[in-house]
Amino acid sequence: MATLGSGVVLHLPPMVLTSSISKPFLPNPIDRTKSPIKSSSLKDCKTIDELKMFHRSLAKQGLDSDASSITKLVSRSCELGTRESLSFAREVFDHSVENGQSYRSCFIYNSLIRGYASSGLCDEALSLFLRMVIAGISPDKYTFPFGLSACAKSRANRDGIQIHGLIVKMDYAGDLFVQNSLVHFYAECGELDCARKVFDKMLERNVVSWTSMICGYARRDFAKDAVDLFFQMMRSSDGVKPNSVTMVCVISACAKLEDLETCEKVYDFIRNSGVEVNDLMVSALVDMYMKCNGDDAARKLYDQYGGGNLDLCNAMASNYVRKGLTKEALGVLNLMMGSGVRPDRISMLSAISSCSQQRNLLWGKSCHGFVLRNGFESWDNICNALIDMYMKCCRRDSAFKIFDRMLKKTVVSWNTVVAGYVENGEVDAAWETFKAMPEKNIVSWNTIIGALVQASMFEEAVEVFRSMQREDGVDADGVTMMSIASACGHLGALDLAKWVYYYIEKNGIEIDVKLGTSLVDMFSRCGDPGSAMSIFDGLSNRDVSAWTAAIRAMAMAGNGNRAIELLSEMIEQGMKPDGVVFVGALTACSHGGLVQQGKEIFDSMERVHGVSPEDVHYGCMVDLLGRAGLLEEALQLIESMPMEPNDVIWNSLLAACRVQGNVEMAAYAAERIQVLAPERTGSYVLLSNVYASAGRWNDVAKVRMSMKEKGLRKSPGTSLIQIQGKTHEFTSGDESHPEMLKIEAMLDEISELGHVPDLGNVLMDVDEEEKRFMLSRHGEKLAMAFGLISSKKGTTIRIVKNLRVCSDCHSFAKLASRVYNREIVLRDNNRFHFIRHGKCSCNDFW
DNA sequence: CTAGGGTTAG
Numbered sequence: 001m002a003t004l005g006s007g008v009v010l011h012l013p014p015m016v017l018t019s020s021i022s023k024p025f026l027p028n029p030i031d032r033t034k035s036p037i038k039s040s041s042l043k044d045c046k047t048i049d050e051l052k053m054f055h056r057s058l059a060k061q062g063l064d065s066d067a068s069s070i071t072k073l074v075s076r077s078c079e080l081g082t083r084e085s086l087s088f089a090r091e092v093f094d095h096s097v098e099n100g101q102s103y104r105s106c107f108i109y110n111s112l113i114r115g116y117a118s119s120g121l122c123d124e125a126l127s128l129f130l131r132m133v134i135a136g137i138s139p140d141k142y143t144f145p146f147g148l149s150a151c152a153k154s155r156a157n158r159d160g161i162q163i164h165g166l167i168v169k170m171d172y173a174g175d176l177f178v179q180n181s182l183v184h185f186y187a188e189c190g191e192l193d194c195a196r197k198v199f200d201k202m203l204e205r206n207v208v209s210w211t212s213m214i215c216g217y218a219r220r221d222f223a224k225d226a227v228d229l230f231f232q233m234m235r236s237s238d239g240v241k242p243n244s245v246t247m248v249c250v251i252s253a254c255a256k257l258e259d260l261e262t263c264e265k266v267y268d269f270i271r272n273s274g275v276e277v278n279d280l281m282v283s284a285l286v287d288m289y290m291k292c293n294g295d296d297a298a299r300k301l302y303d304q305y306g307g308g309n310l311d312l313c314n315a316m317a318s319n320y321v322r323k324g325l326t327k328e329a330l331g332v333l334n335l336m337m338g339s340g341v342r343p344d345r346i347s348m349l350s351a352i353s354s355c356s357q358q359r360n361l362l363w364g365k366s367c368h369g370f371v372l373r374n375g376f377e378s379w380d381n382i383c384n385a386l387i388d389m390y391m392k393c394c395r396r397d398s399a400f401k402i403f404d405r406m407l408k409k410t411v412v413s414w415n416t417v418v419a420g421y422v423e424n425g426e427v428d429a430a431w432e433t434f435k436a437m438p439e440k441n442i443v444s445w446n447t448i449i450g451a452l453v454q455a456s457m458f459e460e461a462v463e464v465f466r467s468m469q470r471e472d473g474v475d476a477d478g479v480t481m482m483s484i485a486s487a488c489g490h491l492g493a494l495d496l497a498k499w500v501y502y503y504i505e506k507n508g509i510e511i512d513v514k515l516g517t518s519l520v521d522m523f524s525r526c527g528d529p530g531s532a533m534s535i536f537d538g539l540s541n542r543d544v545s546a547w548t549a550a551i552r553a554m555a556m557a558g559n560g561n562r563a564i565e566l567l568s569e570m571i572e573q574g575m576k577p578d579g580v581v582f583v584g585a586l587t588a589c590s591h592g593g594l595v596q597q598g599k600e601i602f603d604s605m606e607r608v609h610g611v612s613p614e615d616v617h618y619g620c621m622v623d624l625l626g627r628a629g630l631l632e633e634a635l636q637l638i639e640s641m642p643m644e645p646n647d648v649i650w651n652s653l654l655a656a657c658r659v660q661g662n663v664e665m666a667a668y669a670a671e672r673i674q675v676l677a678p679e680r681t682g683s684y685v686l687l688s689n690v691y692a693s694a695g696r697w698n699d700v701a702k703v704r705m706s707m708k709e710k711g712l713r714k715s716p717g718t719s720l721i722q723i724q725g726k727t728h729e730f731t732s733g734d735e736s737h738p739e740m741l742k743i744e745a746m747l748d749e750i751s752e753l754g755h756v757p758d759l760g761n762v763l764m765d766v767d768e769e770e771k772r773f774m775l776s777r778h779g780e781k782l783a784m785a786f787g788l789i790s791s792k793k794g795t796t797i798r799i800v801k802n803l804r805v806c807s808d809c810h811s812f813a814k815l816a817s818r819v820y821n822r823e824i825v826l827r828d829n830n831r832f833h834f835i836r837h838g839k840c841s842c843n844d845f846w
Numbered sequence: 847c848t849a850g851g852g853t854t855a856g
Contacts, residue, residue, distance in 0.1 A: 114847080142847045149848075180848040211849045248850045255851090284851045314852050346852055353854070384854045415855040422856090446856040479856055 042076045048085045051077050055092065070096045071108040078115025086115055106132065106140050114146045122154035133166070141172055145181040152188035160185045180208045187216020205238045211246040218253035226253035227262060247275055248284045255288040263292050283311040290319035307332065308339035310347070317350040326354035330363075345376045352385040361393040380408045384416050391420025411439050415447060422451040442474050449483045458487040459727075462496070476507065478515045485518040489525035492800035492827050493722050497526040501535075513539060517546045524553030527798060527825040527832050544570075544578055551584040556831050558841045560592020567601070577609055579617070586620035590627060591831055593845050598624045615641070619649045626656020627845065631665055647677035654686050655804075658693075666690040681712050689761075697765040719779035720800040723790050730782040733774065739786060746785035747776055755815050758808040780809040784816060784824065796823040804828050814838050 045051045055073060058064045070092060077089035093112055109132045116125035129147045132139065139147070144167055151160035164182060172178045179202050186195035199205070199213045210233045217226035230250045233240065242250075247270060254263045267285065270277065282305045289298035302316050313336040320329035329350055333343060343351065348371055355364035368386055376382045383406050390399035399420060406413060414437045421430035434440075434448045445468045452461035465484050468474055476484075481504055488496045501519065504511065511519065516539045523532035532553040539546055547570040554563035567585045571577060582605055589598030602621050605611045618641050625634035634653055638645045650672045657666035670687040673680055684707045691699040707713075719730045730737065737743060762771040780801055787797035805828045813824045818838030826833040834841040 110847085140847095145848050177848050182848095184849065206848090208849050213849095215849060243849095245850045252851060280851055282851095287851065311852065316852095318852060349853055356854095379853095381854050386854095388854070410854095412855050417855095419855055441855095443856045448856090450856060477856095483856090 042072055045076060046080075048077075048080065048082065048088055051080075051085070051088065065096060065099060067096075067105065067108065071111055074108055074115075075111040078111055078118075081115075081119055083119075086119060086121070089115060104137060106137050106143055109137065110140070110142050110146060113143065113150070117146050117150040117153065120153060122150040122156065125150035126154075126156060126159055129163075139166070139170070141175050141178055144172060144175075144178045148178075148181040148185040152185040155189055157189045157191070160189065174203070176202070176204055176206060176209070180206070180212055183209060183216070184212040187212060187220070190220060192216055192220060192222065205236075205240065207240045207243055207246060210236075210238070210240060210242075211249055214246065214253070215249040218249050218256065221256060223253040223256035226250065227257065227266075230266075242273070242275060244275055244278050244281050247281055251281065251284040251288045255284075255291040258292050260292045260294050263288055263294060263297075279305075279309055279311055282309070283315040286312060287315040287319060290316070290323075302332075306339075307335045308341050310336070310341050310344060313341070314344070314346045314350065317347065317354075321350045321353045321357070324357060326357045329354045343370070345374075345379055345382055348376055349381060349385050352382070352389050356385070356389040356392045359393055361389075361395065364389040364393060377402075378407075380406060380410055380413065384410070384412050387413065388416045388420065391416065392423060394424065396420070396424075411437070411441050411444065414438075415441075415443050418444065419447050422447060422454070425455075427451050427455050427457075440472060440474065442477055442480065445472070445474055446477075446479045446483065449480060449487075453483045453487045453490075456490070458490045461487040462491075476503070476509065478509055478512060481509055482515055482518040485515070485522040489518075489522040491727075492526055492720065492798070493727070494526040494528055494798055495722060495725065497522050497528065497531075501531070511535070511538070513541060513543050513546050517543075517549045520546070520549040520553055524549070524556050525827070527827055527834070529553050529557040529559070529832075542570075542575075544575055544581060547575060548581045548584050551581060551588060555584055555588035555591055557834070558591050558831065558843075560588045560590075560594045560597070563588030563592075564594070564597055564601070571609075577611065579611055579614055582611060582613075583616055583620060586617060586624065587830075590620055590624040591842070591845075593628060593843070595624060595628045595630070615643055615646050615649060618645070619652050622649055623652040623656070626653055627659065629660055631656060631660055631662055635665065645672075647673045647680055647683075650676070651680070651683055651686070654683055654690075658686050658690050661690070661693060663690055663694050663696070678710065679712065681707070681715055684712065685714050692762065692765075700765060715803075717779055717801065717803045719783040719802075721783040721787050721798065723787070728783070728786060730779040730786070732779050733777045734779065734782065737782070737786065739790070742789050743782055743785045746789050747781060750785070750812065750816055750819070751776065753815065753819055755812055758811065761806045761808045775808055778806060778809050780805060780826065781812055784809075784813060787824075788816065788820060788822070794821065796825055798825045798827075800827045802829060805833065810840065810844070814840055 042054065045054055051073065055064065058066075058069055058073070063069050074089045074093055077085045077092070089112060093108060096108070109128060113125045113128050116122070116128065126147065129139070129143070129150075132143075144163065147163050148160055150156070151163065167173050167178055167182070179198055182198045183195045186192070186198065195213060195216050199209065202209060210229070214226045214229050214233070217223070217229060227250060230242070230246070230253075233242065233246075250266055254266050270281075282301060286298045286301050289295070289301070298316070298319070302312060305312055307313060313332050317329040317332045320326070320332065333347055333351055336347070337343065348367060352364065352367045355361075355367055367389075371377050371382055371386070383402050386402050387399045390396070390402070399417070403409070403413060403417060414433070418430050418433050418437075421427070421433060430448060430451055434444065437444060445464070449461050449464050449468075452458075452464060461483060465476070465480065468476070481500065485497075485500055488500050500522065504515070504519075509515070516535055519535045520532045523529070523535065533550065536542070536546065536550040536553070547566065551563045551566050554560070554566060563585055567577070567581065570581070582601065585601055586598055589595070589601065598621065602613065602617065605613050605617065618637065621637055622634045625631070625637065631653070634656065638649060638653065650669045654666055654669040654673065657663075657669060666687055670683050673683040677683075684703055688700045688703040691697070691703065716731050721728050721730075728737065757772055757775050759768065759771045759775065762774055764771070764774065766774070780799060783799045784797065787799065791797060805826055810833065813826060813833070813835050815838065816822065817824050817835045824833075824835040826835065832841070
């Protein structure tokens, strides 16, 4: 038949359908003949062949045009639910409708519409509905629920609304079942207000009415409304009791709420209510507990109801995978197979994902084999998981083989490939694939933006973010903003940081712990510890990372005391500190010159908190002692280390020697570094600095020679300053800036104000005049001068430097801040200097 | 006749 696709309905304006059938429907003819066949014999037909045989025997008896018999045959055939049985049903239907005159009733239509709807062939169901209406056959109270169910499944909003019109016109709007179907349809289409309107107007409600409404809220992320409505149902005068379906809906709402307390409340209710607990409910409960961090409760239920239940195991495994507990996930699935249960495609999704996370190619391949043997590869989700596995296990060819063969590549398939490239560090390939994607969603953008941030291409990341809003109209989410916040923090651009925060607020993006932590980091890296801490204070729950970010913020700002306070507050609140927190706290002590407190914290790590100090912690202590001038003690600590001291630790000591001017120990430390990490340029530079300050030019020359021999070059120091959204970069002695003449005039002006250059900062053995000149052209000074001439009076000047600030530039900045009454915020490679009124937050200690 | 959990990519 030339199918009247549901598209026909879709394109009709709302009134056409109802007006085209303005002639009154004929009443359904009453079938007075008793059915010549027994329905019991039809029930025995379990296969399509048996049904076909049955059909032939009807024909022999001359009953193949009997409406009742044919309707029953079609109905049974639909019940079998296979593609074959449905098309057989259609054949019988078409043949009978064309030949018979007695098909003026809706029964045969109902059967077939129901069959299509329940097998997900919604377009077929709806076109049949339309054909029936056009033929002037009245739908009855059974037809509407089938039709609406099809609309709900296929999100055919407009068709459903037209059916609603028809329901009103034909006066079925008061029927309980029809109303329930309407509630479900509107809820499923996301029109929750409409669903609620129908629900509220109902004079009588049964358990399905309530369940449909609750489920509607639960599925659309209105978990709170779902739970509220459930408790309202308990109190209502409708006198309905929840059944297992209701409970499954409520439980899934609780899972989304992620609130363990509500979970317990609901579980208590179930135990006391006498609702029969079925398998689906247990699976839902386990899922709920896992999503609300009630792993123990979930595990208890799992143990209680047995590891041989497919749905239960799937719920358990998928949650383990989500939490990265892949060993546990595979354990659950293995145990399940051990009790003779075959994994289904959902199980395999968890299994393959576990292999990807573990980079276990061997098991991944065996999963692939199982997939092929069971015909699961026709499901695109399984293919996506396999592509991910092969990409993560560096088997690009195998991944592409699957990708190329996929009949239905979805946006997820493409995203998986892009993410795979990123995983292997191939940003260019990821970018090319990204550009070639036929369709992009928020995950696509997040993947590529995250990749750029990881590759330290921060400006590019921000640029892509801008084009995402411009071109695609895709809305950024929390994950996007985490990447952008990170990029912004690395750029050190406060204006951009403020804009990022504004953007989040304006677009109503929820600031959860993760995003909050990123924002704390962003603001502290941009030299705005105040904003960083106010974000931290606003977080409703804080994990260890959040506390660490706050402590790091205080460390960078040089506020050691506040950092230590935060550490104790965190411990008081029952958080278990980890190694990373201690790095932050010790760094804070180091920057703040808090020697005694630092020693106490270091000592408490293992003794009180059971965290054994790693080399980084020793590094912090060496740094702390060294900066405080306790070089001997620092050296002793290095020698007492239980592990081999690495180059970073020796470098801390060397840096301290540079500040303290201890030439002998500096030489010793540098020697160690050259053994451990000969390519480490910084140590040569530091050592020659030490010699230079001591005026030992022969030694300076030797160091420079040995650098040259090894082909090492000093990494250039760069200073960045943002003026009106544009980044200007200055390197030492760089004269290429278009405003260079004005900058030089500014520099001269400051020099004349009485800046006494500290010539010990010059590495070269040149005459004093030359030294003076070289010093005056350090990148920081150029940036500062440029900042002074190109920004408004009284505004803060912010400079980002990639290396440690030299002491001459530091005192230059202090002078400038006093004379021009400006705050100067100078970020170096690991901390901030807030310089105002001639004083620096670091107390000249860095 | 109407209502149901578990689904890969960042």
